Amino acid sequence: DTEVTQTPKHLVMGMTNKKSLKCEQHMGHRAMYWYKQKAKKPPELMFVYSYEKLSINESVPSRFSPECPNSSLLNLHLHALQPEDSALYLCASSQDMWTTSGSGNEQFFGPGTRLTVL
């Protein structure tokens, strides 16, 4: 399996709701990423997990809470979001975040979850 999968494809939630986005890969990758992509903009890095530990948090508000239960799964828990948080949320994985050359740091992207906050 050489794909990153994400569920759900679409999510609509209110500002008081709690929801979670899920990401899964079975390529044996040890680095996993969350990106946020607004319409007509490039992806912006939110979090990086390396070997199931949070390595990078790009000053993301605490209403976004990542979790990496095992090396294949990555979750993003959402609570008390704002309408401006509506975006496409992309998950990606790579073999290893510390490889500086070769294919080890190629990131494979999932199809994304389109989130709408009402």
Next chain:
Amino acid sequence: AQRVTQPEKLLSVFKGAPVELKCNYSYSGSPELFWYVQYSRQRLQLLLRHISRESIKGFTADLNKGETSFHLKKPFAQEEDSAMYYCALNSSASKIIFGSGTRLSIRP
């Protein structure tokens, strides 16, 4: 500051014409540069990287350190090349910095 600049938001060329998507970067050190492509309704995917020096789908990109550029080129555009193209820089520890993207539209 680490930055990737794609000056063209939209590039429209006729089928069979040459294509060049511009990318300039700012990075202190040895950069690792990529081109990612996002076709309509498909996921973002790696097109090519400067390290491998390969040609993918007829596209090539050469790293020019003197001009700090990594332009993407194809001699003869095809309709299926229509997509959003992002130039990206691997800054450190796999933190990818994306350019703002260029939408390539191939006219029949």
